[in-house]
Amino acid sequence: MHIHILALDQVFDTGLSTLLDTLSIANDLAVSANAVTRFDLTIAGVRRNIRTSQGFSVPVVPAARCSPPDVVLIPALGAKMPETLRLALERPDVCEAGDLLRQWSKEDVLIGAACTGTFVLADTLLLNDRSATTSWWLSPLFRERYPRVRLEESRMVVSSPGLVTAGAALAHIDLALWLIRQSSPTLAEMTARYLLIEPRASQAVFAIPDHLAHADPLVQQFERWARHRLGERFSLSEAASATGTSERTLSRRLKAVLGKSPLSYFQDLRIERAVYLLGTSNDNVDAIAAQVGYADGTTLRTLLRRRVGRTVSELRARTREISSSFNDSQAQDIE
Known part of the structure; x- marks a missing residue:
């Protein structure tokens, strides 16, 4: 399975590393779980280099040069509060990423997003008339910006045909585990145990x-x-x-x-x-x-x-x- 992690500038460090680490651990455990699927990971972007929100430089492969993916995952932006997130969503690279996501959607690529990455996905209008979740504290802003999305912010992961969204911050792990589970429930369970993660259907307890x-x-x-x-x-x-x-x-x-x-x-x-x-x-x-x-x-x-x-x-x-x-x-x- 070819997975592109679409990393934008000022990406949330934990979100990016969590997706990479969870899927990499799943690859390491695949033999033990008798899983036939392997997750081939590429950090793709609309720029050659990005900086994380903590200032680390991350080389990325320009999306135009990547082989067609099976899955695209959007980690969160570093902007965590409504005021800074509004500004981040107006950036040129975010708009270019939206064009890519719409194109990939036409090619039946599964698109997933977590935390503030759900806003990048919702800006494409691909979530219109679909169910989704997001960071619990940003749900008022999400409703304001995307009234046609059926928001279910208490849920940790929400999927619909071709799309999947996950909740706040460390829900990046839940997003990765959801993807692993589609290929092998046994592998997902083993990966969660290695990461000391219990099943988490809801983020309501944290709100x-x-x-x-x-x-x-x-x-x-x-x-x-x-x-x-x-x-x-x-x-x-x-x-x-x-x-x-x-x-x-x-x-x-x-x-x-x-x-x-x-x-x-x-x-x-x-x-x-x-x-x-x-x-x-x-x-x-x-x-x-x-x-x-x-x-x-x-x-x-x-x-x-x-x-x-x-x-x-x-x-x-x-x-x-x-x-x-x-x-x-x-x-x-x-x-």
């Missing part, structure tokens, strides 16, 4: 709801109001009155910015609070459910599995592991 709310003043105002009422019954009319707007306007704004209804976002805040309490208190699930407005622990357990993709025990174990590692580190510093 910070109030960070997303800051993309819009009205949404932020609603978020502040909601956080003080997580244990109460939700009322759209009260929310609209508290934020000084109509129910219709509030619903439209949240849909435009977050892709959610006010009630759905209210539920997100409840889940976020529940996850925090699971990791920082010894309260049982029923008690925590009551604190965030649910009738019983069964309802909370179901919602956690559906929205976060993890069970109560998994969430508690993860939080305690992180806390234990932090405490051990502090103890070593003191010594």
Whole structure:
């Protein structure tokens, strides 16, 4: 399988190296997994040389001189925040890359992108009327720029015919593993084990709801109001009155910015609070459910599995592991 990694100037160092390393490890393990597919990697570009966002020089093969690929993968740009990303997407090399991607798409090349690389792909309009994911904190900007894309930002990897997108930063690993899995599930599993990567279907557990709310003043105002009422019954009319707007306007704004209804976002805040309490208190699930407005622990357990993709025990174990590692580190510093 011939794979072009389309690296643009100021590429995200981790994204580029993660794709290369994951696929290279898969090649090393292919014999053990009895896999017949080998991944032939080429760093292609629209310029002869690029610099990564950390300033390292990377030689690339001009795409026009490359043999036709089977797959093209777009690692993230180094621009991580909306303001810098907007400017990066206007660069001439990004526009030229878009022309290449449209041409490759006509030739039935599979095109994948991760993190901010999904914006480069979406700019080509190839994702229009398709499902996709992106960096969770950039989902408001993605919705603003690409209203015809069906964004599913809670998912780690989303595929549709000829296209695949992955979420934020280290989701480059998930993108590479998805590609490996198409050829050999056994090889993908072995590669993930070597990399110490567990299956990750969702990036929702990493998202910070109030960070997303800051993309819009009205949404932020609603978020502040909601956080003080997580244990109460939700009322759209009260929310609209508290934020000084109509129910219709509030619903439209949240849909435009977050892709959610006010009630759905209210539920997100409840889940976020529940996850925090699971990791920082010894309260049982029923008690925590009551604190965030649910009738019983069964309802909370179901919602956690559906929205976060993890069970109560998994969430508690993860939080305690992180806390234990932090405490051990502090103890070593003191010594």
